[in-house]
Amino acid sequence: MKSTRRFRFPINPFTGKRISTSSLQFRLTLELVVLSILGLSSVAVWAGWQLSQNLIVAHKGTLEYISARFPEQVELYSEMGSIEVGLNRSVYKSSTGGVMVWVKRNDGMLLVNSPGMDMQSSKITQMISLTQVPSEPSLIHINDRYLVICARTLTIKNQLQGTVYFSKDITTEKHQLNHSIRSLIAVSSLVILLLMLAIANRIRHALHPLEQMSQVASTLSADDLNAAKLELHQAPDEILGLAQTFNEMLLRLSASWEQQRQFVGNVSHELRTPLTVVLGYLQSLLRRGTNFSDYQKQALETAIGETERTIRMLEDLLDLARADSGNLHFSVNPVVLNTLVAEVAAMSQTVSNREITLVSTDQEVVASADQNRLQQVLINLVDNAIKYSSPEQPVDLVLEKTEKHAIIHICDGGIGISLAHQNRIFERFYRVDESMTRSRDGTGLGLAIAKSLIEGMEGRITLRSKPGEGSVFTIILPIWNSQL
Known part of the structure; x- marks a missing residue:
């Protein structure tokens, strides 16, 4: 047994009434809300992407600066001692602000690393074991950590010493950025909701004059045409023009209806007397006629019947004309x-x-x-x-x-x-x-x-x-x- 679900129109949050999906109010509200959602969503996405890029670019610039000066520092410190001393002092000097540095020989052996690196940590071990590291600072994701990393070949006094790696853990900053983006999305959603309500309310107020016109038109009767008038205040010029045209139409209809009622009353009054005379002559002719054939009698009876019917209709029209004009008096x-x-x-x-x-x-x-x-x-x-x-x-x-x-x-x-x-x-x-x-x-x-x-x-x-x-x-x- 199949069950059918009936479609329900959306409800106006301000009036509690259901809105037809084919109404102008619903269409305008939907179109403006969709445009607002697309606009705010685009701004939110762009702002989140821009913040993320700014964060990454800032840390990339730091690593770029440190990696570019590292060989010079090694050569400078090596002049005061051996290359090993130069490496140690350069790594120590560069390991500031959360930057981790380590140097590996061409055979993969670790020569030196930042003093703050926990070599027992799986994260550090996995990071050091990387073999494919770009020469330019790039963002990589290892397990649940976000790292900006790069690698440069290290040549001292025209001798290749190995490869030096630079890394900066930006997981905390990345989480803070993600939290900020989520907050931005939440604020954008709230703004979109408030904007939807504001747009719906504004469109409802803008279309209220049209609703008034519809209500007036739906309750009009022929007797109300003369007194009916649409009063609008603080409406747009286009709506005021339409309301004025609507009122002028009501006046024309009222005048036309009044002329029709007067015409019906006058015609009914003028025709009743001659028809009554005709009816009297026909009835007299039928009573006094002695030599009429059956066909002639039938024709006279038909004429009398139709005349009586026409007189009754005229009397009914006169009663209606009196009722319309308010001249039909009642003894209550x-x-x-x-x-x-x-x-x-x-x-x-x-x-x-x-x-x-x-x-x-x-x-x-x-x-x-x-x-x-x-x-x-x-x-x-x-x-x-x-x-x-x-x-x-x-x-x-x-x-x-x-x-x-x-x-x-x-x-x-x-x-x-x-x-x-x-x-x-x-x-x-x-x-x-x-x-x-x-x-x-x-x-x-x-x-x-x-x-x-x-x-x-x-x-x-x-x-x-x-x-x-x-x-x-x-x-x-x-x-x-x-x-x-």
Whole structure:
């Protein structure tokens, strides 16, 4: 059985929120952090290498100086005595500051060595036994020791005396240098960490205006366009220019939306009167006509039905226009929902000849609402439940009560609504474009009006639905508080 690991976005250390790896903030932070790491690492590596080279070069210079003067010292001291005396005194003179000197004959026999050399030490023995030693001072590693060593042929008075070796143990200095390099790496790592936090924080502040714009845009609704405005302070000129353009766009959208609402309201108002006249004439013609054929009667009935539907749609549009403009007034009073819901259930059952089941609480539920508007919403929702469910399926009205809210559920076992359509079902003129709903009557405004009316009464309406299992519309209203 294979296990899968889900990728988790990195967390912003300042906000605690996860950052998308495709966001501008993450990309800028990552790029600047990588560049900072490369820059500081390069400086640290170069500084460590430079310190190491300085240490080695200094000791190499010392050995170079001593080895160059050694033959002269031997000749000078040899004039006062034998060559052996000259060698001993020159070796003793050169063995200062930790420098070790020893002289070997061509056959490998040790002639003389520095007085401080412990000939019983394995390190000294191994060092003396070296056969391949460069003529120029070089760094070699023997076991756990670091040595700068070189060898020169020794010629005195044109006679080859052997080979002289010079060595300087720099293990302590090397360890101190390594410790300094490790400290430099630790300090560099700490600086990189602090730099990462500083860069992330600075980029977050720099991009905060864009986040504000995103928040404002995500919370905007058509009713908020006029009042919405993005206020930015201490932002870069480019962001301020973008914010100004964003505010100007909101003003243009607000003006366009206001013109649209006025147009819809004016057209609805102007068309309702002539359509009402047309409907009256059609109904009168159908009642008084005695010599119409069946086809003509059917045509008149169709015309009357479409005219009535258009008038209903215009009335719905007028209600929405009033709600948008704030001219839809509500008479909010205490409403006994037990009685109202029972009346709606009985009325709908009589008109539709369908079974309407009422499930109510024993307690009296008194809500703060406009009774006529709430009745209109309930009739609309029950009518939808009847339309979109089969005749043998009952429609349930469930009344509940909580401490602060009155809740009404309108449940059906009908065709249901897919999740893709549920987010838009309360939009104006939106209808689920499926073969099972195309033939049903409706203007696509009923749910939009229901939402506007319920929200006008300080309530809210929600939907839960599953295709093939039915839908549940829930109305939530505030409980009436007599003390207010």
